[in-house]
Amino acid sequence: MARTKSSASWLSRHLSDPFVKQAQKDGYRSRSAYKLLELDEKDRLIRPGMRVMDLGSAPGGWSQVAGRLVGERGRVLATDILPMDPLRNVDFIQGDFTGEAVVQQVLDWLGGAKFDLIISDIAPNITGIDSADQGRSIHFLELALDTVRQTLKPGASFAAKMFQGSGSEQYLKELRTHFAKVLIRKPAASRKESREVYLVAKGFRG
Numbered sequence: 001m002a003r004t005k006s007s008a009s010w011l012s013r014h015l016s017d018p019f020v021k022q023a024q025k026d027g028y029r030s031r032s033a034y035k036l037l038e039l040d041e042k043d044r045l046i047r048p049g050m051r052v053m054d055l056g057s058a059p060g061g062w063s064q065v066a067g068r069l070v071g072e073r074g075r076v077l078a079t080d081i082l083p084m085d086p087l088r089n090v091d092f093i094q095g096d097f098t099g100e101a102v103v104q105q106v107l108d109w110l111g112g113a114k115f116d117l118i119i120s121d122i123a124p125n126i127t128g129i130d131s132a133d134q135g136r137s138i139h140f141l142e143l144a145l146d147t148v149r150q151t152l153k154p155g156a157s158f159a160a161k162m163f164q165g166s167g168s169e170q171y172l173k174e175l176r177t178h179f180a181k182v183l184i185r186k187p188a189a190s191r192k193e194s195r196e197v198y199l200v201a202k203g204f205r206g
């Protein structure tokens, strides 16, 4: 199939991206791993022994980082609509996060326990229609917040990707009612031209 101009320019940008090169060197499955590493360095999110949920985890860069940092005494529960190859200290549930079945499997996995941290890098498949994409991404954040309210330990943290645009201010306001502190981060690995930022919410009120 002939390459379009935009896919060719994406490929050339991808291949010259320093984070892509670094990820290949360090053995990470995605350049996104460096976003979580920077968030963790600044905000001290992941500690040994923690029980962590990773929403929208494939191909697994964030789960690799989290699995390594929680160590053998901790556990990561990763979930994605796409398959993901196994990782050390990580369990995986494949399914659509917007459906009830995944939520039930998460609750079964927890067996009455709660998460010490929830991280979400989930992003809808882009349709190219800005308002629809923005709406879906805020919808994911709302669903993630439902999961937080159901499964996060009081006092614990939540970190999630958000696209700035329609609905994002409203969402921030809502998040601030549930957490003692909400920070907005733009890690170096997040492309400058992208409206993507990362919310780090600390001190869940429960």
Ligand SMILES: C[S@@+](CC[C@H](N)C(=O)[O-])C[C@H]1O[C@@H](n2cnc3c(N)ncnc32)[C@H](O)[C@@H]1O
Pocket (backbone or CB within 6 Å): 029, 030, 032, 033, 055, 056, 057, 058, 059, 060, 061, 062, 063, 079, 080, 081, 082, 095, 096, 097, 098, 121, 122, 123, 124, 125
């Ligand atoms: C930016 S990628 C995550 C990258 C990951 N953090 C990493 O470091 O490898 C976003 C993920 O969200 C997932 N996703 C999109 N819609 C979903 C849905 N309805 N349910 C579950 N996962 C979904 C995509 O399949 C994709 O793998």
